[in-house]
Amino acid sequence: MKSIVLKCGGSVLDELSPAFFEAIHSLKKNGYKPVIVHGGGPAINTMLDLYKIDSKFHNGLRVTCDKTMEVVEMVLSGKTNRQLVSLLAEGGLNAIGLNGSDGGCLVADFINKEDLGFVGTVTMVNKEIINKLIDSDLIPVITPIGATEDGERLNINADYAAAAVAKAIDAERCIFVTNVEGILINGELIEETSTTEIQEYISDGHIYGGMIPKVESAISALDKGINQVMIVSGKKAFYQQGGWTGTAITNKERVK
Numbered sequence: 204m205k206s207i208v209l210k211c212g213g214s215v216l217d218e219l220s221p222a223f224f225e226a227i228h229s230l231k232k233n234g235y236k237p238v239i240v241h242g243g244g245p246a247i248n249t250m251l252d253l254y255k256i257d258s259k260f261h262n263g264l265r266v267t268c269d270k271t272m273e274v275v276e277m278v279l280s281g282k283t284n285r286q287l288v289s290l291l292a293e294g295g296l297n298a299i300g301l302n303g304s305d306g307g308c309l310v311a312d313f314i315n316k317e318d319l320g321f322v323g324t325v326t327m328v329n330k331e332i333i334n335k336l337i338d339s340d341l342i343p344v345i346t347p348i349g350a351t352e353d354g355e356r357l358n359i360n361a362d363y364a365a366a367a368v369a370k371a372i373d374a375e376r377c378i379f380v381t382n383v384e385g386i387l388i389n390g391e392l393i394e395e396t397s398t399t400e401i402q403e404y405i406s407d408g409h410i411y412g413g414m415i416p417k418v419e420s421a422i423s424a425l426d427k428g429i430n431q432v433m434i435v436s437g438k439k440a441f442y443q444q445g446g447w448t449g450t451a452i453t454n455k456e457r458v459k
């Protein structure tokens with residue numbers, strides 16, 4: 204079975220173009236079974252502002268106290284997941300919301316409780332649930348909240364969650380859909396780059412902020428044998444007539 208994981212970033216949820224939904228239809232026509240993992244960082248920030256709770260980040264991860272966790276769950280499960288499932292339905296795609304903390308979908312463990320609070324890393328994925336849904340021609344839309352073995356719920360960065368899901372279901376591709384066309388260096392789209400080059404771009408500051416968890420997740424997906432990892436825009440036609448637009452990340456050294 205050819206499965207494909209699409210991580211849909213919070214940065215682009217409000218701006219998804221018709222081409223995004225067309226791309227998913229084309230992927231299905233070409234035999235791919237899509238699985239979506241969504242983010243929602245900007246919507247969480249807005250709600251935290253309303254509740255007058257500070258947004259704090261540490262190495263790109265949200266420092267999550269108990270109050271912040273309540274807001275994270277409310278926004279991710281109650282708003283962004285619902286929004287994306289509805290948009291997919293309007294686009295003629297049969298999607299089903301799946302909370303990562305339900306049914307052992309995303310089993311997680313604390314990364315560093317002292318520094319980050321309720322933030323987790325995925326230790327196990329219930330691939331049976333995901334595979335059953337895609338076998339029934341449904342598109343699972345997974346919220347990046349995990350649960351520990353003791354049932355404590357943890358906030359997971361959506362890029363890392365997507366890479367973990369892709370590895371667990373042995374996806375052929377893992378595509379990070381965001382609000383830029385791909386990796387831009389001095390304003391220009393890089394169509395292909397290698398893991399080594401990416402380390403250089405991070406060191407010299409060309410890749411920063413929210414792009415860092417994305418490229419780190421991309422590298423970890425490649426290391427675990429995912430064939431193709433890309434960063435693409437949800438505002439443009441990233442997949443048309445079998446061709447892709449965006450940045451492909453490979454393990455191969457590029458001949459410059």
Ligand SMILES: Nc1ncnc2c1ncn2[C@@H]1O[C@H](COP(=O)(O)OP(=O)(O)O)[C@@H](O)[C@H]1O
Binds near residue numbers: 211244382385
């Ligand atoms: N080299 C780069 N090329 C493109 N975008 C970059 C780069 N470095 C940092 N970014 C930033 O990363 C953002 C995407 O990450 P993020 O805002 O976390 O999106 P998402 O919510 O989709 O995960 C871009 O909008 C841009 O501001």
Ligand SMILES: CC(=O)N[C@@H](CCC(=O)OP(=O)(O)O)C(=O)O
Binds near residue numbers: 212347358
């Ligand atoms: C631990 C951590 O940082 N979790 C993220 C989860 C949402 C997310 O990753 O959303 P984007 O993909 O839109 O950035 C957060 O709280 O913002």
